[in-house]
Amino acid sequence: MNPLRQLWNYIRKTQIWKSIFRHNYPDNPRDQSLAVLTNVFLHLHPVKTRKSGVRMSFTWCMGGLTFFLFLIESVTGILLMFYYRPTLEFAYNDIIALREHVPLGILREIHRWGAHAMVITVWLHMFRVFMTGSYKPPREFNWAIGVILLVLTMLLSFTGYLLPWDQLAIWAIAVGSNMAAATPLGGVEGPGTMLLKIGDVSLVHSGNDAKFGLLAGRFIGEATLLRFYVLHCIAIPFVVTLLIALHFWRVRKDGGISGPL
Amino acid sequence: MTSNDTPDSGLNRKEFISWFWLGWITFSVVAGAFATLIGRFLFPNVLFEKPTRFRAGDPESYSLGVDERYKDSQSVWIVKSSEGMYALSTVCTHLGCTPNWLNNEGKFKCPCHGSGFRTTGLNFEGPAPRPLERFSIAVDTTGNIVIDKSKKIRSQDQWNDPDFMLKV
Amino acid sequence: MDWLNESIKEVINFLSNPVIYFTVVVIAWWWLMKFHRVWVQPKPMKIALIASLVFLVWALFDPNFNKEATKPDNIPIWLMSYGVAFFFWLSISRGAKNDELMAAGEPNLEKAESDKKVYTWPDLVYSELICIVAFTAFMVLWGIVFDAPLEDPANSGVTPAVAKAPWYFLGLQELLVYYDPWIAGVVLPGFIVVGLIAIPYMDTNPKGNGYYTVKDRFDEIWLFGFGFVVLWIALIFLGTFMRGPGWNFFGPFEYWDTHKVVPMNNVNVSEIFWIKILGVGLPSNILLREIVGLVLVSFYMGALPKLLLKIAKFKAIYEKMGFVRYYIFIVMFLVMASLPIKMYLRWGFDLKYIISIPEFMFNI
Known part of the structure; x- marks a missing residue:
């Protein structure tokens, strides 16, 4: 017998190998089932799937790509955090340093383009789910979770927009935060807000309205940068992760990838 | 004390239901209050922002027209007209961009959505719903102009208020 | 040529x-x-x-x-x-x-x-893997070929000539x-x-x-x-x-001239009604001044859902959906339809606001 094959057979009999893998190479139904069942990541999937649901021409792989892009964004984002400091003094220079002063200076590029790509794939995923009528019973609630995930994807991208602290960033946020100021009854420029007062004291003013909550101040400044940084890196990804888990769980519980009844 | 139908709990069904709801209502109120406090946590009590009052020099150092010297540092245009001096906010009343002063055309033009304002701050074109805001302007004992950005007027009716129009 | x-x-x-x-x-x-x-x-x-x-x-x-x-x-x-x-x-x-x-x-x-039914391994996991590998290659290539956008450092005093949201x-x-x-x-x-x-x-x-x-x-x-x-x-x-x-609007082959001037003299419904049609000044009472706009908007959102039932298509929708679903649907539908309507009103009649109450910052 060829010595490599001998070695391979030996390795597979060691206690270490057997403690990790509970099955042989999945080339037969039993091991194919075990491969999916005994792996925490693969067991997101059922052991067997509808043939129509596996086809790329049916799913376009858009939901999967969106999730994969979320992983890309998480990994590149964590790496970027090693260099980026969210302060007025350093933010812009750190962004340049990420291109010029570190090896593999394309991580920010991948992160930025990945964010754009994720917005596109999440829209196309929604479009596919609509066109196949996959939101219909029993999947109504999962569609609702999906819509919220879509909104959160755009919020993730929007909060990330401010972090380079360039002209593009602050003016996009200036326009965005002034829209928050126009919230009816909740923003200082919003319709009806000026009616909310006790005597002469306004209940909603530039020190406590929706814009203030978004910017952590009355103007875009260091507190805003920090707030968007935390939202972008921790707060929204935390919520998104929870909802993704719920979304996938519901896909399984509602009957897997949709197919004709 | 104990009623016959519920000897062990000391509560009959009716009493239990009211305690049950009272418990849940209390729980919801406290949980809601706590959530509100967490929301309130995001609105700080103290702000470290630039002071809203600043001195803008001697009124005599200004010539007729729009002066841009405090545009970048204080977001204020100081305009001297035949009626007096006034301080205009550089924040467009549409969505908060900074308009550009176009001297040749004699107007402020906002690059974001095309709003135009006269030198008085009056909105005359584009989507801006109101004139540019004006800040309180006065002369202190040293003869310097003092502008207080915490006091401002929105409406055209108050333009001649002496706090906002410095006679020179 | x-x-x-x-x-x-x-x-x-x-x-x-x-x-x-x-x-x-x-x-x-x-x-x-x-x-x-x-x-x-x-x-x-x-x-x-x-x-x-x-x-x-x-x-x-x-x-x-x-x-x-x-x-x-x-x-x-x-x-x-x-x-x-x-x-x-x-x-x-x-x-x-x-x-x-x-x-x-x-x-x-x-x-x-x-x-x-097919086995998830290999039919599904392998197509996922191929997607992932191909897509990663695509992302890396994209990142190498095109620099991520970065403009001048932020300056709150200078709004760029074109300020666009993402x-x-x-x-x-x-x-x-x-x-x-x-x-x-x-x-x-x-x-x-x-x-x-x-x-x-x-x-x-x-x-x-x-x-x-x-x-x-x-x-x-x-x-x-x-x-x-x-x-x-x-x-x-x-x-x-x-x-x-x-x-401002620019054609796809037009030079983006910062000084392009497009006259914008938009009027409100109240101005059309009181000044142009009746030839009197705007009344000082806000409700009276905006009465036409208020009637139009309440007709659109309030009466139209019921009136549309006279059309066979909407009648069929109503019968299929029932009362509650129909009203939720029709409100959504009318809000969506209000977009093109307002766009054409602006283009056709230079209409700025249907209801304009700047006193309460309430403009529609």
Whole structure:
């Protein structure tokens, strides 16, 4: 017998190998089932799937790509955090340093383009789910979770927009935060807000309205940068992760990838 | 004390239901209050922002027209007209961009959505719903102009208020 | 040849003005859905793809077009446009194919295979792996070829000549031209999110669950696609490539001149009614002044849902959905329809606000 094959057979009999893998190479139904069942990541999937649901021409792989892009964004984002400091003094220079002063200076590029790509794939995923009528019973609630995930994807991208602290960033946020100021009854420029007062004291003013909550101040400044940084890196990804888990769980519980009844 | 139908709990069904709801209502109120406090946590009590009052020099150092010297540092245009001096906010009343002063055309033009304002701050074109805001302007004992950005007027009716129009 | 080149560009510049552009897109949508059986064959799709690529290459020789089209920040828009076009074609053509099969009494493409089950390993996990590898290669290549956008350091004193939101919000930014921020920035996005979530609860059509079809849910696809393709994607395209300095309109081959002056003298309904028609001044009482706008808006939102029931199509919807679903649907529908209505009112009559109460910052 060829010595490599001998070695391979030996390795597979060691206690270490057997403690990790509970099955042989999945080339037969039993091991194919075990491969999916005994792996925490693969067991997101059922052991067997509808043939129509596996086809790329049916799913376009858009939901999967969106999730994969979320992983890309998480990994590149964590790496970027090693260099980026969210302060007025350093933010812009750190962004340049990420291109010029570190090896593999394309991580920010991948992160930025990945964010754009994720917005596109999440829209196309929604479009596919609509066109196949996959939101219909029993999947109504999962569609609702999906819509919220879509909104959160755009919020993730929007909060990330401010972090380079360039002209593009602050003016996009200036326009965005002034829209928050126009919230009816909740923003200082919003319709009806000026009616909310006790005597002469306004209940909603530039020190406590929706814009203030978004910017952590009355103007875009260091507190805003920090707030968007935390939202972008921790707060929204935390919520998104929870909802993704719920979304996938519901896909399984509602009957897997949709197919004709 | 104990009623016959519920000897062990000391509560009959009716009493239990009211305690049950009272418990849940209390729980919801406290949980809601706590959530509100967490929301309130995001609105700080103290702000470290630039002071809203600043001195803008001697009124005599200004010539007729729009002066841009405090545009970048204080977001204020100081305009001297035949009626007096006034301080205009550089924040467009549409969505908060900074308009550009176009001297040749004699107007402020906002690059974001095309709003135009006269030198008085009056909105005359584009989507801006109101004139540019004006800040309180006065002369202190040293003869310097003092502008207080915490006091401002929105409406055209108050333009001649002496706090906002410095006679020179 | 130059004169030909230039005159074609002139014509395209003219045709791209928002009124014509939007009208063409709406009519195109209507025709695309009506005659979908014609273009779902591979041949028309290939012709359209090649024609658009030829046009694109020709257009890229124009310096003005080139400047905007190849801006790093605008590259995702091309991916999105081609992506949406391709997947729209794919879903409709599979739907049309399924319709044919079902009309012939045969099971549709999905039904034919839905009872067959395959092992997830290897059939599904391997296609996932291939997707992941190919996509990673694509992302790395994209990152190497194009630098991520970075402009000058932030300066709150200088607004750049063109201040745009991130591209995926440009449809909303276009709406800011027609609506005040509280509607365009807060109310309409709220309605979009709530409306999307409400779709499965409003759509009572039991057909079309889990397979592509056009015939079984023509109206639903028409309405959703109108919102997605016409009111969202087409407006993003307009906002990205045809809105220049000062949010003025520029044709795709036009130089973005910062000093372009477009007179904007928009009037409110109250001004038209009291000054132009009655020839008197505006009344000082706010409610009296805005009475026409208030009546119009309350008619639109209050009376129209009931009046529309006189139309057979809406009557059928009502009978299918029932009272509560119908009213939620019709409110969503009217809010969505108010967009093109307000756009055409602005273009046709220079109308600024239907109700204008700046005293309470309440403008519609």
